[in-house]
Amino acid sequence: MHEIKQNTLYLGTLAKGLQVLRAFDETHTELSLSGLAEITGLDKSAVQRLANTLHVEGMLDKDPVTRRYRPSHAWLQLAYAYYWSDPLVARAIPKLIDLSRRLGETVNLAELSGERIIYAARLPCTRTIFAASVPGRTVPALSTSGGQAILATFPAAEREVAIRDWHLHAHTSSTTVDRAEISRQIDDVMRLGYAITYHQMIQSEVGIACAIRGPDGRSRAAVHCSVSSHHWDDARIRAEILPWLMDAANTI
Amino acid sequence: MHEIKQNTLYLGTLAKGLQVLRAFDETHTELSLSGLAEITGLDKSAVQRLANTLHVEGMLDKDPVTRRYRPSHAWLQLAYAYYWSDPLVARAIPKLIDLSRRLGETVNLAELSGERIIYAARLPCTRTIFAASVPGRTVPALSTSGGQAILATFPAAEREVAIRDWHLHAHTSSTTVDRAEISRQIDDVMRLGYAITYHQMIQSEVGIACAIRGPDGRSRAAVHCSVSSHHWDDARIRAEILPWLMDAANTI
DNA sequence: TCTAAGATATCATTATATGACACTTGTGAT
DNA sequence: ATCACAAGTGTCATATAATGATATCTTAGA
Numbered sequence: 155m156h157e158i159k160q161n162t163l164y165l166g167t168l169a170k171g172l173q174v175l176r177a178f179d180e181t182h183t184e185l186s187l188s189g190l191a192e193i194t195g196l197d198k199s200a201v202q203r204l205a206n207t208l209h210v211e212g213m214l215d216k217d218p219v220t221r222r223y224r225p226s227h228a229w230l231q232l233a234y235a236y237y238w239s240d241p242l243v244a245r246a247i248p249k250l251i252d253l254s255r256r257l258g259e260t261v262n263l264a265e266l267s268g269e270r271i272i273y274a275a276r277l278p279c280t281r282t283i284f285a286a287s288v289p290g291r292t293v294p295a296l297s298t299s300g301g302q303a304i305l306a307t308f309p310a311a312e313r314e315v316a317i318r319d320w321h322l323h324a325h326t327s328s329t330t331v332d333r334a335e336i337s338r339q340i341d342d343v344m345r346l347g348y349a350i351t352y353h354q355m356i357q358s359e360v361g362i363a364c365a366i367r368g369p370d371g372r373s374r375a376a377v378h379c380s381v382s383s384h385h386w387d388d389a390r391i392r393a394e395i396l397p398w399l400m401d402a403a404n405t406i
Numbered sequence: 407m408h409e410i411k412q413n414t415l416y417l418g419t420l421a422k423g424l425q426v427l428r429a430f431d432e433t434h435t436e437l438s439l440s441g442l443a444e445i446t447g448l449d450k451s452a453v454q455r456l457a458n459t460l461h462v463e464g465m466l467d468k469d470p471v472t473r474r475y476r477p478s479h480a481w482l483q484l485a486y487a488y489y490w491s492d493p494l495v496a497r498a499i500p501k502l503i504d505l506s507r508r509l510g511e512t513v514n515l516a517e518l519s520g521e522r523i524i525y526a527a528r529l530p531c532t533r534t535i536f537a538a539s540v541p542g543r544t545v546p547a548l549s550t551s552g553g554q555a556i557l558a559t560f561p562a563a564e565r566e567v568a569i570r571d572w573h574l575h576a577h578t579s580s581t582t583v584d585r586a587e588i589s590r591q592i593d594d595v596m597r598l599g600y601a602i603t604y605h606q607m608i609q610s611e612v613g614i615a616c617a618i619r620g621p622d623g624r625s626r627a628a629v630h631c632s633v634s635s636h637h638w639d640d641a642r643i644r645a646e647i648l649p650w651l652m653d654a655a656n657t658i
Numbered sequence: 659t660c661t662a663a664g665a666t667a668t669c670a671t672t673a674t675a676t677g678a679c680a681c682t683t684g685t686g687a688t
Numbered sequence: 689a690t691c692a693c694a695a696g697t698g699t700c701a702t703a704t705a706a707t708g709a710t711a712t713c714t715t716a717g718a
Contacts, residue, residue, distance in 0.1 A: 162668080163458045165706070167675065168423035172463050175484060183491035188695060199677055202697075207417045211424050221684095221696065225488040227519040227544075230526060232427060233485035234542030236477040239435035243540070248533050255510075255531065267479040274482060275540075277529070279507065281500050288495070288527075289541075290486025292479075414699080417675070419706065440664060451708050454666075473665065473715090 167204075170196055174204045175213065175225075180285070184217070184224040233290070240265075242366070242375050242406070243275055249402045250377070254279050256398055260286065262378040264300030264363065267292060269320040271301045273378075283356065286380065296320050296336050297329055299349035299361035300376040306343040307365050307373040313340065328353035348396060349376075350388075358383045362395055364403035377403040419456075422448055426456045427465065427477075432537070436469070436476040485542070492517075494618070494627050494658070495527055501654045502629070506531050508650055512538065514630040516552030516615065519544060521572040523553045525630075535608065538632065548572050548588050549581055551601035551613035552628040558595040559617050559625040565592065580605035600648060601628075602640075610635045614647055616655035629655040 177185060177193040185193070191201045205223055208214040214223040237243050246263045254261045254277040263275040270292040278287040285291055295301030296317065305313055317337050324331050330339070330351075343349040351361045360383050365373035379399055381391065429437060429445040437445070443453040457475055460466040466475040489495050498515045506513045506529040515527040522544040530539040537543055547553025548569065557565055569589050576583050582591070582603075595601040603613045612635050617625035631651055633643065 162706080163455050163666090164462060165419050165423070165455050165459045166704095167417050167419040167706085168456060168459045169463050171417070171420035171423060172460075172465060176480075176487075178487040178491060180487075180490050183487075186695075187697095197677060198696090200675085203415050203417050203675080204420060206415045207420045208424075210416060211421050213424060225484070225491045227488075227517070227524050227526075228428075229484045229488040230524055230542035231544065232477070232481045232542070233488075234540060234544075235428075235430040235432075235435075236479075236481040236485075237540040237542070238432050238536075239430060239477045244536050247530070247536065247539050251530055251533055251539070258507075265479070272479050272482055274479075278499070278503050281503055284490075284496050284499065287499050287503070288486060288489040290482035290484070290489070292483065292486075414675085415697090419675085438664075439666095449708060450665095452706085455706075 170194070170200060171204050171208060174201065174208060178225050184220075184222045186220075186222045190223070237275075240274065246366070246375075246377070246406050247275055249406055250275060250277050253277075253377070253379075253398055253402045257379065257395055259395070260380045261399075261402075262300070262380065263375060264298065264304075264378040265375040266295060266301065266304050266373075269295055269316070271295045271298050271304075274375075280382075282380075286356070293325075293355055294321050294323055296322055296333075297325065297351070297354045298378075299351040299354075299363035300378040302336075302340050302343050302349040302351065303363040303365040303376040303378075304373045306340050306349070307367060307371065309372075325355045326353055326357050328357065330354065348400060350391070352383065360386060360391065362391060362399060364396075364400045366403050366406050377406070422446070422452060423456050423460060426453065426460060430477050436472075436474045438472075438474045442475070489527075492526065498618070498627075498629070498658050499527055501658055502527060502529050505529075505629070505631075505650055505654045509631065509647055511647070512632045513651075513654075514552070514632065515627060516550070516556075516630040517627040518547060518553065518556050518625075521547055521568070523547045523550050523556075526627075532634075534632075538608070545577075545607055546573050546575055548574055548585075549577065549603070549606045550630075551603040551606075551615035552630040554588075554592050554595050554601040554603065555615040555617040555628040555630075556625045558592050558601070559619060559623065577607045578605055578609050580609065582606065600652060602643070604635065612638060612643065614643060614651060616648075616652045618655050618658050629658070 173194045174190055177190055187201055191198050209216050213226055213228050215226045216223055250261050258279055260278045260280060262273045264271045265274045272292045273289055276289045305316055317333055322331050330336055349363045360381050363376040363378040366375045367373050377399055379395055425446045426442055429442055439453055443450045461468050465478055465480050467478045468475055502513050510531055512530045514525045516523045517526045524544045525541055528541050557568055569585055574583050582588055601615045612633050615628040615630040618627045619625050629651055631647055
């Protein structure tokens with residue numbers, strides 16, 4: 155029955171424990187034993203043992219009355235450890251703080267994580283939806299200015315593979331799902347040195363991003379700014395946001 | 407030999423896997439197998455299996471050349487799931503954004519986690535040390551204005567136990583380690599409705615906090631603001647920061 | 659080039675996780 | 689208030705899956 159990972163270096167119990175942790179997301183903020191069993195597809199008894207162990211070890215809080223499990227503060231402590239381990243975050247944060255004060259708009263550090271962009275650091279400056287104010291959110295790289303800015307620094311072959319194969323999802327009615335169109339957009343990014351996208355993840359949201367280049371010229375992260383199209387027209391974005399954004403990206 | 411937790415509901419393998427995750431912190435940002443074995447106190451072979459499993463499951467990145475492990479982006483995604491699960495964060499963030507714009511200073515959501523305060527949400531507004539700009543950091547509750555503000559809402563008996571027993575650590579030369587003095591400070595907090603501490607975690611840092619009260623009057627979190635004593639004297643703090651801070655805490 | 663320290667691989671042994679089942683507790687409907 | 693069903697908790701024989709000692713391979717430093 156068991157996985158092809160039937161290697162002696164692979165501990166199934168630990169992997170299942172991680173499955174339980176990852177069962178929690180935007181829509182599943184607290185889960186009962188049976189809920190966990192359903193989502194993970196694991197045996198009822200197994201989930202009981204896994205959840206209990208995670209609880210005893212302080213990784214899950216348990217509501218004594220509803221008996222439902224919730225992520226514990228330990229999850230934030232893991233994030234704290236992550237932040238120290240990511241050298242880019244430490245270098246970017248001071249610049250992002252300056253940038254956000256200067257622009258008065260939300261700025262992010264967007265990192266490439268597989269086929270997706272993860273917002274590693276966020277400085278929300280204006281009331282916005284919750285998902286846009288907390289770090290750790292991931293979105294398809296092809297659909298964001300951050301992802302396009304990063305992809306534009308890739309060698310042609312890799313870029314084409316990415317544009318052809320990477321996952322896309324129509325988050326809004328205006329999300330670009332035509333890969334040829336995305337390819338053209340990325341050509342523009344290469345020419346201009348920055349990326350702008352409209353209404354990709356949220357309606358009336360404009361994303362502007364500049365890649366942070368490594369010593370090899372290749373980028374794995376971008377400085378990203380998100381503004382409302384109601385408050386900012388194209389000309390003002392290019393005049394008042396872009397210069398500072400590019401400066402920040404280049405000095406990180 | 408094994409733990410007193412020799413319960414059939416306790417999965418040792420999973421617990422050891424978590425130990426490996428928690429081996430990473432401020433000072434250990436990337437670890438080799440032998441490093442992990444040393445920190446966790448686990449068998450070399452066990453660590454090999456645990457780390458390999460965590461790597462395969464995407465919880466640890468592995469540098470192909472140094473063979474050292476680092477926290478992966480998955481750690482941030484866990485934090486993202488945490489944020490959705492914590493009802494206080496969602497309610498606090500819009501208020502914190504307003505507050506930080508108004509004050510132009512760093513504001514935090516401080517939650518009580520055992521004997522410590524954890525900064526669940528942070529909006530850094532001014533360049534500061536790295537540890538103060540990323541969420542997930544924990545500090546002893548007794549040594550922070552946030553912790554004192556929360557403790558001041560506790561019934562007398564619990565408060566006294568906390569002041570007597572909770573852990574203290576002299577982070578700076580000015581950290582208050584005299585528990586009688588802390589008790590007096592908390593009495594002041596109860597009278598005034600807010601807490602101010604000086605030089606507790608960092609030199610020349612002033613912390614100001616107001617408790618966020620639940621329907622039962624008891625508090626589990628506080629709105630916290632951190633400023634430099636070079637730029638703010640006591641009078642200005644009380645006149646220009648406190649009113650807004652208390653307003654924010656009361657409306658969350 | 660040599661030498662250790664560290665990483666990877668192997669394997670017999672048995673401890674440890676498994677999952678079916680029974681039991682208990684809570685919840686919502688009648 | 690009672691009942692019935694769903695959900696949570698506990699037990700146990702079984703064999704899978706974790707163990708840790710050892711051996712081999714790799715890397716970095718002398």
